Amino acid sequence: MSSNAFRFPDVEFTPELKALQQEVRDFLAAEKASGGFVPVADGWGFGVDLEFSRKLGQKGWLGMTWPKQYGGHERSSMERYVVTEELLAAGAPVSAHWVADRQSGPMILKNGTEEQKKTILPRIAAGECHFAIGMSEPGSGSDLASLRTTATKVDGGYKINGTKIWSSGAHFCHYMIATVRTGGTRDEKNRHEGLSQFLIDLSIPGIEIRSIKNMAGDEHFNETHFTDAFVPDDCLLGEEGDGWHQVTSELGLERSGPERFLSSAIVLTEAARKIGNEPDDREALMLGQSVARLKSLRRMSLGVSGLLQEGGSPTVEAALVKDIGTRYESTLLNDIRQVQPTEPLGQSTDDFARTMAEGLLRVPSSTIRGGTNEVLRGIVARQLGLR
Amino acid sequence: MSNEDNLIVDAATRIFQDMSEPGVINAAEAGEWPTDLWNTLEESGLTLAWGDEALGGAGVDMLDGFALLKTAGRFSVPAPMADTLLAAWMLSHAKLQMPTGPMTIAPTQAEARIAISADGVLTGTARHIPFGRNADHIAVLARDGDKAVVALVKRADCAIRENINLAGEPADEVSFDGAKAIATASAPDGLDEAALVAMGAAVRSMQMAGGLEKILDQSVQYSLERSQFGRPIGKFQAVQHGLAELAGEAAAAGAAADAAAEAVSRKGGLGTGALAEIAAAKTRVGEAATRGAAIAHQTHGAMGFTYEHSLHHATRRLWAWRDEFGNESHWAIMLGRMVAARGADELWPFVTGD
Known part of the structure; x- marks a missing residue:
């Protein structure tokens, strides 16, 4: 009988995956021991370390699933999953390359020209070329299709005008994939038409990047202004007018990974260190509840990865996991606080006090970035036949 | 674990x-034994x-048995399906012949002890025995001194004090004093009261x-049938968001329960190997039951609070089952102690099941 219940395939961990997992764990332990990185809460969102990104490129852990001819390593999406979840769990500073590896590279691989693939993908895989997201605008957040930035056809290319906002890391990134309007109108009926994506070199004239400091003190967000910024024809990514379809699949990539519930995993680990081997009932309850929630999330997330591996497009499943995962994240730190009191200190050398401080100030973004939970529940509701 | 293309699930679904x-x-809650249902299930070997x-059992794969139980849970089957499966599992581990007819198990708390003498006479009382009054036989984990023994006891030889759980299912107190087992065998290594309760929690x-x-x-x-303010309530965003959250809780519960079922199937349900997955499952599924049932009732409004509407068949069972064989905090505390004992650097490997 038919049911509305979502199903996630069971993913078997092969000995090869286990071996890779161990290899990553050994690498991270050695790096941490030698001062190669200091654990950070929400390291995929905020932990920028260009050198560490390069090291991962050298290990062959970026662009893992891409063809070798473009600098990739032709490994499975499960292998990529294993590497990413280990980096996240360890609180490694992986923010610099995260967007490029997760979504920009795959978008170029899927929609780009041969020239775009050849020139850009190998640099991403080497950990030397970073991307900013160009979706939101000052007046267009959850309602992305209302965006106003335009690309106007001129001789030999396009002129871009408008403002992209948030664009995390744009100040150090080399490129942005920007979704802009090349035609159509913003009215209710046709707003999904006339959108296009461009691969924009952020160093060209006509682009001004202004930092927006976030409440955690991170220099992370930016406002990226385009004023008659000229991009040649070959900067169009994919088909002109196919931008909505493309950006929807880009969001699928953005939402599907384990970062949506592992941003604060390092804080839980450090709390366990404080608690020690003999917890009282309250401490054990918190640890047990958190680990139980994490385990079920991970199983679902692996299922999403399994669906991707099968060539599926698990947009709804990814939305569902992100909704539950980010809600878990937003309660986790408070659950920890109740049983392991600390005064969170941003500059502490104590990993628990410091990662707690980082986590508390960054976690409000969890249920917003990449699609608010309200938007995600709308996607799930549509699948349930309610819209 | 997949529910699709499963012949056993298909057969059970048709019967249910x-x-x-x-x-x-409703009739079962009023005390009427579902004769047709039970006889058909028994004839099918399920x-x-x-x-x-x-x-004398059906020899079905453990995972298929779990899939069958999920289906039984869907249909709020008002008979000791799960409990007979548990008894058969216990008897199989002890290499005892299966009787026909409904069965149940005892005890259902890890700290409970029922004694058995060398000549097979039992002493002790077990509380909260599911479908105790309906069972023809009870598979009992008993103690001869320290030694764990599996004993098959006729219900007719026991004294029953009736009680019911939140769903109106029999949850009887069974006194074994003076009852003589019709068959006994030493319990294999790893099968003790705690292991039985863990298996019950997985189920x-x-x-x-x-x-x-x-x-x-x-x-x-x-939500699509009920209209208010001129449209189906499912068209309201607040209702949609609740249902999306319910879908998430159901999915998380399914994932957690599947993980436990697979661990049990790999390890036969004995030993500590499956314990972490079972503890995580009972914790997470119990949470999902609490939140999920609340959303379901909120969606159904006053209608779902009536006896006439069938929503309570599932929600009252969810509330009963979340407390049976250890509630969420019981298992979370056990899980938390396991995590802490391994140490902070092993927390993540523990999550990944290493």
Whole structure:
């Protein structure tokens, strides 16, 4: 009988995956021991370390699933999953390359020209070329299709005008994939038409990047202004007018990974260190509840990865996991606080006090970035036949 | 674990659709044994799914048995399906021959002890025995001194004090004093009261996962049928968001219950290997039951609070089952102690099951 219940395939961990997992764990332990990185809460969102990104490129852990001819390593999406979840769990500073590896590279691989693939993908895989997201605008957040930035056809290319906002890391990134309007109108009926994506070199004239400091003190967000910024024809990514379809699949990539519930995993680990081997009932309850929630999330997330591996497009499943995962994240730190009191200190050398401080100030973004939970529940509701 | 393309699940679904409908469930709560349902299940061999074939059972794969239990949970089957499967599992481990007819198990708390003498006479009382009054036989984990013994006891030889759980299912107190077992065998290594309760927790987790799927479907359907302010309530964003959250809880519960079922299937349910997955499942599924049932009732409004509407068949079972064989905090504390004992650097490997 038919049911509305979502199903996630069971993913078997092969000995090869286990071996890779161990290899990553050994690498991270050695790096941490030698001062190669200091654990950070929400390291995929905020932990920028260009050198560490390069090291991962050298290990062959970026662009893992891409063809070798473009600098990739032709490994499975499960292998990529294993590497990413280990980096996240360890609180490694992986923010610099995260967007490029997760979504920009795959978008170029899927929609780009041969020239775009050849020139850009190998640099991403080497950990030397970073991307900013160009979706939101000052007046267009959850309602992305209302965006106003335009690309106007001129001789030999396009002129871009408008403002992209948030664009995390744009100040150090080399490129942005920007979704802009090349035609159509913003009215209710046709707003999904006339959108296009461009691969924009952020160093060209006509682009001004202004930092927006976030409440955690991170220099992370930016406002990226385009004023008659000229991009040649070959900067169009994919088909002109196919931008909505493309950006929807880009969001699928953005939402599907384990970062949506592992941003604060390092804080839980450090709390366990404080608690020690003999917890009282309250401490054990918190640890047990958190680990139980994490385990079920991970199983679902692996299922999403399994669906991707099968060539599926698990947009709804990814939305569902992100909704539950980010809600878990937003309660986790408070659950920890109740049983392991600390005064969170941003500059502490104590990993628990410091990662707690980082986590508390960054976690409000969890249920917003990449699609608010309200938007995600709308996607799930549509699948349930309610819209 | 997949529910699709599973012949056993298909067969069970057909039976439950015909014979475990709301009228039968209400009648069972009023004390009427579902004769047709039970006889059909028994004839199909499903009730002894976990019984070893050589001992008179159906010899069904553990995972298929769990899939069957999820389906039974979906349909709020008002008979000791899960409990007979558990008894058959226990008898198989002890290499005892299966009787026919409904069975149940005892004890259902890890700290409970029932004594058995060398000549097979039992002493002790077990509380909260599911379907105690309906069982022909009870598979008992008893102690001869320190030695764990599996004993098969006729219910007619025991004294029953009736009670019911939140769902109106029998949850009886059974006094074994003076009852003589009709068969006994030493329990194999690893089969003790705690292992029996852990297996019960894995089973209830799977039944609850089925119940959550049921109330998701009922709630979605109801929200599209019930109109207020000129449109189906399912068109209101607030209602949609609740149902999306319910879908998430059902999915998380399914994932957790499946993980426990697979661990049990790999390790036969004995030993500590499956314990972490079972503890995680009972914890997470119990949470999902609480939140999920609340959303389902909120969606159904006053209608879902009536006895006439069938929503309570699943929700009351969810509330009963989340407390049976250890509630969420019992298992979370056990899990937390396991995590802490391994140490902080092993927390993540613990999550990944290494």
